[in-house]
Amino acid sequence: MAATGMRMRMRMRTGVGATVSRSPLLLFHLHLNPRPRFMVVARSMHSRKSNKIKVKVLSQSQSQSQSQSQYSQSQAPDASLIQERLNELPRLVEDILQTSINTGPRGAVRLVQGVQALIGVGTEWINDFSQSQSQRTDAPRPISNQLQLGLLSPPYLRSLFERMGATYIKLGQFIASAPTLFPAEYVEEFQKCFDRAPPVPFSQIEAIIRQELQRPLDAVYQYVDPVPIASASIAQVHSARLKSSGQEVVIKVLKPGIEDILVADLNFIYVVSRILEFLNPELRRTSLVGIVKDIKESMLEEVDFRKEAANIEAFRRYIETMGLERQAKAPFVYTHCSTKRILTMERLYGVPLTDLDSITSLVPDPELTIVTALNVWFGSLISCESFHADVHAGNLWLLRDGRIGFLDFGIVGRISPRTWAAMEVFLASFASEDYEAMASALIEMGATGKDIDVAAFARDLEKIFSSIQELDTEIVIATRRGPNSNSAAAVSANVVVDDRQMNALFLDLVRVSESYGLRFPREFALLMKQLLYFDRYTRLLAPNMNMLQDDRITVVSNRRMRNMNTFP
Numbered sequence: 001m002a003a004t005g006m007r008m009r010m011r012m013r014t015g016v017g018a019t020v021s022r023s024p025l026l027l028f029h030l031h032l033n034p035r036p037r038f039m040v041v042a043r044s045m046h047s048r049k050s051n052k053i054k055v056k057v058l059s060q061s062q063s064q065s066q067s068q069s070q071y072s073q074s075q076a077p078d079a080s081l082i083q084e085r086l087n088e089l090p091r092l093v094e095d096i097l098q099t100s101i102n103t104g105p106r107g108a109v110r111l112v113q114g115v116q117a118l119i120g121v122g123t124e125w126i127n128d129f130s131q132s133q134s135q136r137t138d139a140p141r142p143i144s145n146q147l148q149l150g151l152l153s154p155p156y157l158r159s160l161f162e163r164m165g166a167t168y169i170k171l172g173q174f175i176a177s178a179p180t181l182f183p184a185e186y187v188e189e190f191q192k193c194f195d196r197a198p199p200v201p202f203s204q205i206e207a208i209i210r211q212e213l214q215r216p217l218d219a220v221y222q223y224v225d226p227v228p229i230a231s232a233s234i235a236q237v238h239s240a241r242l243k244s245s246g247q248e249v250v251i252k253v254l255k256p257g258i259e260d261i262l263v264a265d266l267n268f269i270y271v272v273s274r275i276l277e278f279l280n281p282e283l284r285r286t287s288l289v290g291i292v293k294d295i296k297e298s299m300l301e302e303v304d305f306r307k308e309a310a311n312i313e314a315f316r317r318y319i320e321t322m323g324l325e326r327q328a329k330a331p332f333v334y335t336h337c338s339t340k341r342i343l344t345m346e347r348l349y350g351v352p353l354t355d356l357d358s359i360t361s362l363v364p365d366p367e368l369t370i371v372t373a374l375n376v377w378f379g380s381l382i383s384c385e386s387f388h389a390d391v392h393a394g395n396l397w398l399l400r401d402g403r404i405g406f407l408d409f410g411i412v413g414r415i416s417p418r419t420w421a422a423m424e425v426f427l428a429s430f431a432s433e434d435y436e437a438m439a440s441a442l443i444e445m446g447a448t449g450k451d452i453d454v455a456a457f458a459r460d461l462e463k464i465f466s467s468i469q470e471l472d473t474e475i476v477i478a479t480r481r482g483p484n485s486n487s488a489a490a491v492s493a494n495v496v497v498d499d500r501q502m503n504a505l506f507l508d509l510v511r512v513s514e515s516y517g518l519r520f521p522r523e524f525a526l527l528m529k530q531l532l533y534f535d536r537y538t539r540l541l542a543p544n545m546n547m548l549q550d551d552r553i554t555v556v557s558n559r560r561m562r563n564m565n566t567f568p
């Protein structure tokens with residue numbers, strides 16, 4: 001359905017108590033920034049009935065003074081801290097040496113490539129600079145900020161990251177998704193890192209497939225398209241047809257030398273983070289080394305397609321066991337032509353869940369699409385060995401037959417029943433504004449074994465969620481008319497809220513929790529991120545639906561959620 005006519009944007013500034021949107025999950029997204037630019041607090045106004053929230057953003061100075069008075073602890077360094085760091089020095093040196101030995105000659109190769117990349121981007125900068133000078137007229141023209149910042153300015157840094165390849169492209173994606181950690185210009189620029197890795201020539205891809213199969217390609221495939229469907233930083237995907245059955249498939253191929261590059265780069269980044277954390281103990285609060293270790297672990301998992309194949313199989317078993325074959329699908333994996341470096345899968349045909357026009361042309365009721373996607377995904381949290389932990393729109397499709405297609409199981413999460421039970425109570429307490437239940441849920445998730453004053457924690461949580469003033473909100477109203485239709489145009493509205501503000505709210509939650517000694521498991525952050533994706537799809541496909549409270553959705557066994565705010 002083509003969008004016609006009016007596309008109207010209006011900007012709304014809400015005052016105290018103004019209602020903004022019914023989308024509670026907008027309010028969360030985890031990033032571990034010790035100094036957010038905004039402190040955002042939000043409150044759900046009896047969302048059970050009205051589905052409204054009112055939101056307030058405090059200015060930086062307000063938030064700093066408030067957070068200092070409420071939560072800060074003394075940071076002054078003392079002699080014992082200095083001694084502690086000195087004691088750590090031998091371990092740091094040993095760690096660095098060990099990591100360098102593990103990296104081996106790969107490190108030297110990457111160093112050379114790094115220097116080449118730097119020279120390449122440096123040349124770009126020099127060319128741009130001399131061009132800007134040659135354009136100068138008699139009157140002196142100021143040199144742009146970008147040129148002044150040199151290679152550290154967003155476009156040149158992105159170009160450097162792209163030249164450095166896989167690891168840095170993934171890091172670029174991390175920057176793009178962490179607006180509370182990095183300045184807006186960098187976040188915006190690094191958004192372009194998505195799916196922009198140049199394709200590897202087919203001759204190299206062919207060689208990898210042949211090497212992995214230990215047979216010529218035409219022994220297995222009737223045809224392989226030399227033009228890739230997609231080329232991301234780690235893998236390249238080609239469509240193909242199986243020789244035995246004529247089945248249309250795709251082959252996901254690990255790009256050449258990618259494992260070596262990842263190991264060398266991640267070891268380098270690890271060493272840098274270790275040194276930074278040693279030099280600046282403040283960074284320890286952000287668990288910089290922990291974050292780098294996490295990134296390293298998940299990136300190395302992504303380059304072993306046997307793991308991805310096992311994850312797909314687990315999801316397919318879940319769909320079958322739960323009788324969901326008519327609702328959802330993950331591609332069948334052809335194990336006889338899949339290895340650590342290549343993955344041959346059934347080809348799916350569909351459109352991303354953000355493509356509203358195509359979705360409305362495929363199904364009469366897009367709302368049902370999101371209901372199904374949510375039910376299948378929520379169900380997998382408890383009934384499948386792992387859950388899909390990267391449900392961005394490229395990985396979640398509406399298939400031509402109306403089913404939901406789940407693609408790319410490179411990143412999955414596992415949630416313990418204990419964390420899940422706590423998560424259920426957390427989501428329920430958020431909707432019902434029951435801060436004691438919220439405090440108990442967070443304590444359960446951040447399990448410290450310490451005694452925590454639940455009532456005091458609940459009061460602090462309430463302060464966060466109730467001191468609400470205003471939020472910049474953009475409402476997009478689109479009018480759409482069917483191609484042959486004279487009927488009245490359907491109007492859909494979409495509320496867009498600044499992600500940075502949402503991130504900051506979640507940060508606040510994490511910070512207050514940390515001041516009580518709580519540390520959340522990684523799966524909590526992974527879950528929240530997926531819920532945020534689903535929240536976006538819901539706002540697009542079912543603007544009037546509250547995904548946490550709709551009767552058609554079995555969110556966290558939501559019948560129980562409404563009646564019970566305690567642990568089983």
Ligand SMILES: Nc1ncnc2c1ncn2[C@@H]1O[C@H](COP(=O)(O)OP(=O)(O)OP(=O)(O)O)[C@@H](O)[C@H]1O
Pocket residue numbers: 195229230232233234235236237250252331345346347348349394395407408409410
């Ligand atoms: N089974 C499939 N059927 C059809 N297309 C597929 C299939 N698997 C992958 N693709 C296509 O290839 C693209 C990249 O695949 P995939 O997401 O698995 O790779 P990736 O390297 O992890 O990419 P990203 O990092 O962007 O998620 C998908 O977005 C999709 O367009």
